[in-house]
Amino acid sequence: MASSLDDLFHESNFHNVSSLTTIYGATAINGCNVDKLMVAMLKGKIVLFEYKKVDQSLVKIDKEVSFTYIPADAHVISIDCFTCGARGLIIAVAFFKETNGKLTNYLNIYCNYTYDASDEKDSCQLETVAENCRSFELEFVPFQLTHCKSRARKDCEALLQTVFIVLGGDSRIHVYAQDENQGEFSEQNLDKYFPEFKDLPGVPMFVDIKITNNEKMRISAVGHATGDISLFITDLSTEEWKLTTYHIQHDSPITSVRLFTKYTEVKIPEFMKRKFSTQDLPNHDPNIYHLLVTSAWENAVVYCFCADQGFEIPVLLENSSEHDCVTCCQIADIDRDGVNDIIIGTYGQELLVYKFNEPSSETYDPYEPVTLIPYWTRTFSYPIVNIMLQDLTGDGLSELIVISTKGLHILQCNSASAIKECKAKLLNLKRLKIK
Structure with missing residues (x-):
């Protein structure tokens, strides 16, 4: 060593x-031979950073990616992505914009609905993904945007699916999952996927979730603006999902x-x-x-x-x-x-x-x-x-x-x-x- x-x-x-980013403003794109990095700027730009081999040399490349339905005057708060076997690369962006003195918050989820799983290159076509958007107007200020594997409650035999998690200024955690039939995203009942997050002591600022013990246990930690920290141990092996909770401030x-x-x-x-x-x-x-x-x-x-x-x-x-x-x-x-x-x-x-x-x-x-x-x-x-x-x-x-x-x-x-x-x-x- x-x-x-x-x-x-x-x-x-x-x-x-060219602009500041937030603590939630970067995400990695994996599974495209080499890793890539997207950084979202407060002034609305999203920049892709990558290295490419040119004439036996590595060349650093940074280029702005144009995402539909993100206006030029938007302020991006957070960004996240994951790769889904059925849909390829899926990206979520949370931002706000000001109109006539009023701030409006949005969550945009980008997904290539014509994705061909047999084409290995298709999953890395960022420009194609950035053109296909489902936009949600939010009634809360979004903070961290992340993803986690989960299954619906009382369905312990179902396969885990990846869902987006948005931490809100309304002291709640919001979950967005794909529809089983059409594959489109929509907000889900929190109790269906994460009942442990139902009653939080304050505005959540950061969450981390691990599934362990052969997918039979979920450990979740939430840090709040009030200084509160909530720790949840959820037993996923039964339909009732037995919950153990710890708290400190x-x-x-x-x-x-x-x-x-x-x-x-x-x-x-x-x-x-x-x-x-x-x-x-x-x-x-x-x-x-x-x-x-x-x-x-x-x-x-x-x-x-x-x-x-x-x-x-x-x-x-x-x-x-x-x-x-x-x-x-x-x-x-x-x-x-x-x-x-x-x-x-x-x-x-x-x-x-x-x-x-x-x-x-x-x-x-x-x-x-x-x-x-x-x-x-x-x-x-x-x-x-x-x-x-x-x-x-x-x-x-x-x-x-x-x-x-x-x-x-x-x-x-x-x-x-x-x-x-x-x-x-x-x-x-x-x-x-x-x-």
């Missing part, structure tokens, strides 16, 4: 943007929440299962979750083993409140050691990385007390509003993308370091005598 993140990443490119508005596991989820190759007994292989429980919470004026905190312990075991991330407001966070294994790291962005232009401390013994204990230590910091020239990890260059290694108030900072993985690690791991595999 490299000795520091300076050995792992270097800033390879900077994309300047911080002293400042919640800016983000992230549910995560300590270890990355990598399937053990079959040859290793044949070669070694089960007890010789890593046996990290994938259902043990922690909850990262960032707020405007306080230190970020991790609530450990939240699915079992709720908010009983908090671990503060030291010095995370010393750089103005914490605006965003991300979970990723940036040093490729199999353990997830915590990345925090601040309005004070600091990127902070925290790492799990090494276990106190070689014996795996899933409930060993958690210690998180500062690992690396980097100062940027502008306030940070979003952090993402995507393989934009198509080399199999994710870039660390830091979105600031002035543009996109692309931190590329050190290829020499990655090659060195890969060679070491291949050498270890060579030493194994595979049956």
Whole structure:
């Protein structure tokens, strides 16, 4: 492993943007050979960032994408997308516009209804998708726009479908799902998909949802403008959906929440299962979750083993409140050691990385007390509003993308370091005598 993140990443490119974006204003397009990134500007523009191979060289490209029914004077608040097997790429954009002094809010959902699933290139035709729109006038101010897999309540045998989730200034969470027959989106009864969100203590600002335990359990965390944090554990294995609820309140508005596991989820190759007994292989429980919470004026905190312990075991991330407001966070294994790291962005232009401390013994204990230590910091020239990890260059290694108030900072993985690690791991595999 490299000795520091300076050995792992270097800033390879900077994309300047003409307007500010929000903490909800970026989304990744996956499944098109290489990842792409869309960033929505407050002044109505939506820009696509990607890299293309031209004459054996990678060329960075940023171009504005014209979406129908988004007027030039609109202010985009949030954007999200996912890929559906039946419809290809589906994009949702939440925005507002001012007419004669009155603000009107909208949600536009874009989908290619003539999508041909047999044509691999068809799913990546962004221009075609951007022309097919279903627009909803909203009676509330939209905040975060995200998606999650869910099924209708009392239908525990049904397949999971992906739905859009919109957090509203009316202290409610709104769900938009596709019609079973026509495939068109419409707002759904919240109780049908997410009954745990029925009565929230304030305006929701950020939500994160994980489905685990072989799709039998859903963990949902909601952070509110009031500082309230709601944690819901929903048992999906029965028609009644048994619900366990936890609640705590911080002293400042919640800016983000992230549910995560300590270890990355990598399937053990079959040859290793044949070669070694089960007890010789890593046996990290994938259902043990922690909850990262960032707020405007306080230190970020991790609530450990939240699915079992709720908010009983908090671990503060030291010095995370010393750089103005914490605006965003991300979970990723940036040093490729199999353990997830915590990345925090601040309005004070600091990127902070925290790492799990090494276990106190070689014996795996899933409930060993958690210690998180500062690992690396980097100062940027502008306030940070979003952090993402995507393989934009198509080399199999994710870039660390830091979105600031002035543009996109692309931190590329050190290829020499990655090659060195890969060679070491291949050498270890060579030493194994595979049956």
